[in-house]
Amino acid sequence: MSERPSKQVKVPPTTVQRLPLYLRCLIQAQARRMPVVNSVQIADMAGTNAAQVRKDFSYLGEFGTRGVGYDVDSLIANLTKRLGVAEHRRVAIIGFGRLGSALQGYAGFEERGMSVAAVLDADSSKVGTSVDGVVIESIDDLEEVIERERIEIAVLTVPAGAAQGIANRLIAAGVKAIMNFAPVRLVVPDDVTVRQADMAGELQILSFHLNPGSPAE
Amino acid sequence: MSERPSKQVKVPPTTVQRLPLYLRCLIQAQARRMPVVNSVQIADMAGTNAAQVRKDFSYLGEFGTRGVGYDVDSLIANLTKRLGVAEHRRVAIIGFGRLGSALQGYAGFEERGMSVAAVLDADSSKVGTSVDGVVIESIDDLEEVIERERIEIAVLTVPAGAAQGIANRLIAAGVKAIMNFAPVRLVVPDDVTVRQADMAGELQILSFHLNPGSPAE
DNA sequence: GAATGTGAATGCGTTCACAGCG
DNA sequence: CGCTGTGAACGCATTCACATTC
Numbered sequence: 001m002s003e004r005p006s007k008q009v010k011v012p013p014t015t016v017q018r019l020p021l022y023l024r025c026l027i028q029a030q031a032r033r034m035p036v037v038n039s040v041q042i043a044d045m046a047g048t049n050a051a052q053v054r055k056d057f058s059y060l061g062e063f064g065t066r067g068v069g070y071d072v073d074s075l076i077a078n079l080t081k082r083l084g085v086a087e088h089r090r091v092a093i094i095g096f097g098r099l100g101s102a103l104q105g106y107a108g109f110e111e112r113g114m115s116v117a118a119v120l121d122a123d124s125s126k127v128g129t130s131v132d133g134v135v136i137e138s139i140d141d142l143e144e145v146i147e148r149e150r151i152e153i154a155v156l157t158v159p160a161g162a163a164q165g166i167a168n169r170l171i172a173a174g175v176k177a178i179m180n181f182a183p184v185r186l187v188v189p190d191d192v193t194v195r196q197a198d199m200a201g202e203l204q205i206l207s208f209h210l211n212p213g214s215p216a217e
Numbered sequence: 218m219s220e221r222p223s224k225q226v227k228v229p230p231t232t233v234q235r236l237p238l239y240l241r242c243l244i245q246a247q248a249r250r251m252p253v254v255n256s257v258q259i260a261d262m263a264g265t266n267a268a269q270v271r272k273d274f275s276y277l278g279e280f281g282t283r284g285v286g287y288d289v290d291s292l293i294a295n296l297t298k299r300l301g302v303a304e305h306r307r308v309a310i311i312g313f314g315r316l317g318s319a320l321q322g323y324a325g326f327e328e329r330g331m332s333v334a335a336v337l338d339a340d341s342s343k344v345g346t347s348v349d350g351v352v353i354e355s356i357d358d359l360e361e362v363i364e365r366e367r368i369e370i371a372v373l374t375v376p377a378g379a380a381q382g383i384a385n386r387l388i389a390a391g392v393k394a395i396m397n398f399a400p401v402r403l404v405v406p407d408d409v410t411v412r413q414a415d416m417a418g419e420l421q422i423l424s425f426h427l428n429p430g431s432p433a434e
Numbered sequence: 435g436a437a438t439g440t441g442a443a444t445g446c447g448t449t450c451a452c453a454g455c456g
Numbered sequence: 457c458g459c460t461g462t463g464a465a466c467g468c469a470t471t472c473a474c475a476t477t478c
Contacts, residue, residue, distance in 0.1 A: 014447060016425050020418035024400060038459065047402050050459095051449055058461055066455045066460045084424040091420065098322050102315035103416065108400060112417040113424070153423050177423035183241055183325060185264050193426040195419050199320065200329040201237035202412050203308065206370050206394035207301040207330070208233050209410040231469060255437060267437095268471055275439055283438040283477040436478090443472070450465070456458090 015056045020112075021046050022056070023079045030072050038069035085113025092151040094166060095158035096121040096136055099181060103155060104131060117149040122158075139166070146173040153177045160184045167194075232273045237329075238263050239273070240296045247289050255286035302330025309368040311383055312375035313338040313353055316398060320372060321348060334366040339375075356383070363390040370394045377401045384411075 025045035029037050039050040046053070057063055057070070060082055064070045080086050091114050093100050103109075104116055121127060122139045129136055137145050145151070154170045156163055156178060163182035170178060171192055178194045180186055183201065186194050208214060242262040246254050256267040263270070274280055274287070277299055281287045297303050308331050310317050320326075321333055338344060339356045346353055354362050362368070371387045373380055373395060380399035387395060388409055395411045397403055400418065403411050425431060 011425075011431075012447070016422055019425065020415065020421040021402075023421070024415075024418070040459090045402070049449075051451095052447095054460060055448080055462080062461070064460050067458045068456075069459065082425065082428070083421045084428045085421055089420070089424050089427070098315075098319035102319040105315050106416065108417045109420070112421065114417060114420050152427055153420060155420075177427055179419055179423060185238075185262070193423055195423055197414070197416075197419065198237065198241075199323065199414075200325045200331060201241070202396055202414065203306070203326070203331050203370060203372075204237040204240070204300045204302055204329065205233060206396060206410055206412055207306050208236065208299065210306070210369055210394055211299070211301045214228075229469070257437090266471075268473095269469095271438065272440080272470080279439070281438050284436045285478070286437065438475105438477075440475090441473095443470105445470075446468085448465105448467080451463095453460105453462085455460080 011059045015059050018046070018048070018052075018056055019079055019083055022053070023076065023083065023112075026072055026076045026079065030076060034072060036069045036071055039064075042070070080113070083113070088113050088115040089152050090115060090117040090150055091153045091155060092116075092118040092120060092146065092149065093155045093157065094120045094139065094142075094170075095156065095162075096123075096126055096131075097157060100155075100157040101131070103157065104134070114153070118145050118151060120145060122162075142166070142169050143173045146170065146175060151175060153179065156180045156182060158182060228276045232276050235263070235265070235269075235273055236296055236300055239270070240293065240300065240329075243289055243293050243296065247293060251289060253286045253288055256281075259287070297330070300330070305330050305332040306369050307332060307334040307367055308370045308372060309333075309335040309337060309363065309366065310372045310374065311337045311356065311359075311387075312373065313340075313343055313348075314374060317372075317374040318348070320374065321351070331370070335362050335368060337362060339379075359383070359386050360390045363387065363392060368392060370396065373397045373399060375399060 025042055039053040042053045043050045063075050063078055093104050093116055096119050104119055119134050119136045120139045121136050126136050127138045154175050158166055160182045163184050164186060167178060167186045176192050180194055181197045183198050188194055242259055256270040259270045260267045280292050280295055310321050310333055313336050321336055336351050336353045337356045338353050343353050344355045371392050375383055377399045380401050381403060384395060384403045393409050397411055398414045400415050405411055
């Protein structure tokens with residue numbers, strides 16, 4: 001009996017995964033000065049079909065105008081809000097190796113609602129140096145930095161052996177979203193979301209399709 | 218009537234996506250000196266359930282022994298073969314910016330059946346310099362390099378505006394597998410496989426789950 | 435006895451097709 | 457009249473449950 005009668009909380013995971021893609025397409029449409037787009041146009045840009053687009057949006061509410069289409073500006077505003085990037089999310093990068101530094105310098109984050117507010121590393125020779133206006137801090141101070149910078153999302157680019165331990169500390173410090181580049185499965189409580197990025201695994205999937213008798217998707 | 222009566226070509230995409238994960242788990246089991254594992258153990262390591270594991274493997278053949286489990290060494294050999302990484306795949310990294318150089322230096326590739334055989338960049342000041350034994354070549358020579366190095370997989374870490382054009386050239390040069398880090402949809406023929414890696418998009422998905430009323434998966 | 439391999443059942447995501455609305 | 461929004465149909469993926477095999 002503890003049902004919340006509130007707004008539809010039921011957005012299927014597959015739909016959520018497509019929202020960033022839609023947002024990208026809409027921003028592209030905006031750049032092309034298209035005030036309104038219909039589901040066929042969005043589908044073309046996104047590489048899906050129109051029914052999918054309409055169904056996906058319908059999980060979030062009713063944003064379109066029948067007979068017309070979707071107002072680009074207001075749909076962008078809605079998606080931005082639902083994705084939680086209406087204000088920038090505060091991100092910490094943990095592990096300033098080559099990958100960590102690549103991500104820290106990636107301009108695409110700011111443009112898409114993410115701001116890298118902290119960078120941590122275990123290597124004391126890196127600690128204290130400053131990159132793009134952010135000072136690298138020690139991983140020993142993780143809890144303090146997470147709190148001070150009000151970090152919401154952590155990006156883990158640390159060695160595989162260290163990942164779970166650091167994840168535990170992040171979670172204890174209140175972080176509820178982790179992107180993990182280490183090729184290990186993180187065990188986390190139910191209220192924490194993890195996304196796994198396994199570069200070598202991705203290439204292995206491509207490799208599978210190169211074998212005879214495996215037509216591309 | 219052009220059906221090939223050959224071996225089961227029907228491995229569902231979702232299963233393919235899990236194969237690299239299983240392989241990782243099995244190598245971990247091997248490191249722990251476990252000669253045999255059963256589906257429950259694999260499921261625990263991989264974070265799925267035992268029925269899933271058995272069904273997935275059944276698409277590839279019958280590798281287990283009833284009443285016993287799966288021989289770790291031979292299952293590793295089988296997965297490695299099916300993933301096409303029994304011999305290393307030859308990979309080219311196109312775009313030697315921060316991300317490209319991070320990937321080029323990533324040791325995890327070699328360990329998992331990928332060898333970076335070429336690095337290309339458009340910046341003439343980088344061309345000719347050598348990193349980890351690979352000389353950076355000019356993107357003008359793309360076709361020549363792809364052929365000479367017998368590249369099978371291309372990793373695109375170029376600016377969004379350049380991605381489609383370079384993809385076209387890669388495809389014309391015979392590349393059938395592309396991993397694209399640029400936040401644009403690549404249009405490719407049916408026989409070419411693309412995997413899209415959109416870092417900012419991944420963080421936006423995490424961000425969605427931070428909103429009230431979005432329990433972690 | 436124990437664990438695989440697999441049909442059958444279930445659940446979920448996609449697509450269809452059309453009613454509803456501007 | 458055109459395009460959205462959506463119930464219904466479909467198809468694929470996951471899970472169940474058990475016959476099969478070692």
